[in-house]
Amino acid sequence: MAIPRDTIEHIRQKAAIEDIIKRYVPTLAKKGKNYVGLCPFHKEKTPSFTVSPDKQMFYCFGCHEGGNVFTFISKVEHVDFVESVKIVGEIVGIPVRDDVKPQNDEYSKLLKINELICKSYRKALRMPANRHALDYLLNRGVTEQSIDEFELGYAPDEWRYATDILKNMNISLDMAVKTGNINKVIKSDTTHYYDRFRNRVIFPIYDQKNEIIGFGGRIIEQGEPKYLNSPESTVFQKRNILYGLNKSRQHIAELGRAIVVEGYLDVIGVYQAGIHNVVAPLGTALTLEQLQLLSRICNEVIIVFDADSAGIKASLRSLDVAENLNIDIRIAQLPQLDPFDFVAKFGVREFMAIIDKASQPVDFRIERIIAENKGKQVDILKQVFTVLRDIPSEVQRQHYFKKLATIFQVTEQAIRTDYERFTKGQKTSGGAIVTGNTALDFYAKSQRELVLLLCNYPELVEHALVDCSLSQFTDTVAKNIYQAIIDLFEKNEPITLDKMFDFFPEGMEAQLLTQGFSKQFAFEDPKIAYSEIILNMRLYTIDKKINEFAEKIKKDKQDNIQYYMTELEVLRREREKLASYIYNKGSAKI
Ligand SMILES: [Zn+2]
Incomplete structure (x- = not known):
């Protein structure tokens, strides 16, 4: 983050989320503790867009957009986090100076070099000697206007075409190498520079600010690879x-x-x-x-x-x-x-x-399964059931039962019975599901539940730091959030759910945090919820160790068997103790 944290903090404290959002959502009106209005992110007739002044967060029960005041501004204004802080800063009268972003000289130099390379390729496309390249595009059906508009070019079949142009302009070739579009080799103590693209039609690739960040090159005659892109670099991330x-x-x-x-x-x-x-x-x-x-x-x-x-x-x-x-x-x-x-x-x-x-994705998948398994009804049903199992909505699933019944000309009841038989054979995972993603295992879910709980009940953080180290986290999303919690805690900064969005304005972490708000996490006794999660995580770790020792005993029959057996016994006892805690519903002390 380029803006100092205390500036962000200052702006956040001065900004009342309901006032800021009201500027964009004129229908926003007070209802109980919260404000509700028509969602700016999806079309709706009855308001499901909710703003909580207590939590300083918003959430839409229709389209599930959610976050803090900065997330709202980035979504509604289509800007990044830094921009959104500036905008909120302007509204509340705390200006953020524009020069906080460090001037990145190298970055702009690389862009400049790309621009020069692009120009040289465009020039080459118009050279009589390279007429075959222009003909290729025109014969393919690309119009003259498109060639200009998309700034298409041609990299001649030479080793040093672009390299020499840059060299003659006194451009540092080592800098040019950093764009990935010029290569460098050292042979018997001499450095050689040469072009990455040769005998290819060139498509410049732009970022959203209309800067050229890389190139794609298509081979004209036969050869491999058909398409070659600039390699990943500071400026080019595919x-x-x-x-x-x-x-x-x-x-x-x-x-x-x-x-x-x-x-x-x-x-x-x-x-x-x-x-x-x-x-x-x-x-x-x-x-x-x-x-x-x-x-x-x-x-x-x-x-x-x-x-x-x-x-x-x-x-x-x-x-x-x-x-x-x-x-x-x-x-x-x-x-x-x-x-x-x-x-x-x-x-x-x-x-x-x-x-x-x-097609809707589910329909598309079903169509594919049917097309790929022509006539094999059992195979089709098995695969289709796997797709249907992951649909969160029961109503939608019923719709597909009906559809399948029509396709196979059987009764809906027959399909439903088969489906129930199919899902019974599948193991289900226990515990509350924090996310709709059924692929998450139980341990990952526990980790996610834990970080959400901590964001909602920060008084539990000091316990968590003792009970659960960062290295115990296997789920990256939960781990990243836990890391942020630790950072805030160590800096003695108050931890709130809405603040977490500063660290994760988007991505999987932001989605998880949004759920933490939408689920209206409320526990009569958050400590009990906490100890249940911690115990479950410990149980998982112990089970894993037990399996490891059991494996070792199988493999290593002579040497260390006594030691392993003892370890295993200790683990089993610990497990029993933990399990009895859990079944007696969180009576463990924290
Ligand atoms: Zn919405």
Whole structure:
């Protein structure tokens, strides 16, 4: 964080969240202890957007957005955390000077070099000697206007084309190496610099401030790899960037919908056809960061992929990533070709018809399972049941039972009976489920429950520091939050749930913290809840150790068996004691 913590603290104390939010939510009205109004993040007719002055937090029971005053501003203004602190600071009259962000000279130098490289490639594309590259693009169907608008270029089939241009401009080549677009080798004590991209059509990749942070290069003739990107560097981090977003951002925000295609050419093809809310990940499946980026500016994402199976697999991976985000994701599959060729051949209307018919993720999965297991009814049902088991809504599940009954021409009751039999065979995990993610194991859930409890009842933190060390955390999300709690505690700063959002303005941690608020964590005796969680965690650790010793005894029959047996016995006794505490409901002292 670039802004000093005490400045943030000062601003937070002066800002009453209900007053700040009222500026954006005019319907906000007092109701009991809280304020409620129409949610600014989703369309609704009856208010489910709640602001708690006590907790200095907001939460929407409709779309599950939630957080503190800074989170609210970043979401509603589409800015990052630092920006949001500045905005709140302005409102309450505590200005945050703009120069708190350290001037990063190297960063801007790298961007400058990328810009020069980009110019040199654009120039090369127009050289008569490189006519084949321009022809390739034009024959492919890229318009002259798109070539200019997306600043496409060509890296000639030479080792030192860009390198020499930079050298002649007195640019430090070692600095250029840091962009990843110039390579460096040392051979028999001589340093050689050479171009990363050779004989490739070049697609500059921009960040949201319209700076060139990297390049994608497509080979013209045969050869591998077909696409080559700049390597990851200080300026280029693939996970956080979407190709085309610099141009499409405004359109996506206005339409509330983003169309995600697979490749750079697809973006250009769809864009030049007049559909401007289009982006692509950089040669990988969509990442959580990319989806979060989109979820801040729109509420619907349609992933459209080619007819081939590689794209489908990639899109399924994206679905897993998306499950925890409050964003409506749909999948559209083209019957043939890729988006570029499809829109060129069949036109915008045909393309949009497929977009508008995009499936819900569950439907898409079921369709795939049925298509891949033609005729094998038992296999289909087993796999479909696995998908249905993870749906949180019972109503929705019933809807799919009905659908399956129609597909297989059996009664709904028969499907339901099979499903019940199927789920009974599956082991269920005990304990309160803190998150909807069923893949979390019991131990991870306990860790998450613990950190939420600590945020809500900070008086328990000093006990936790004794009972539970950071190294006992296996769940990264819970661990990160616990680390932040420890930091605050050590600095003697008060710990509150809303403050935790400063450390985690977004991501999995923020989602977990939001749940801590929405669940209205309230325990008659938080100490009992605390000791239950701690005991459960200890029990888990002991069980793990018991298993380890049992394994060792199996493997090591002669030498240390007596020692292991004794250890095992001690552990078993401890376990018994703990278990009896737990079954007598938290009578342990803390
Ligand atoms: Zn909402």
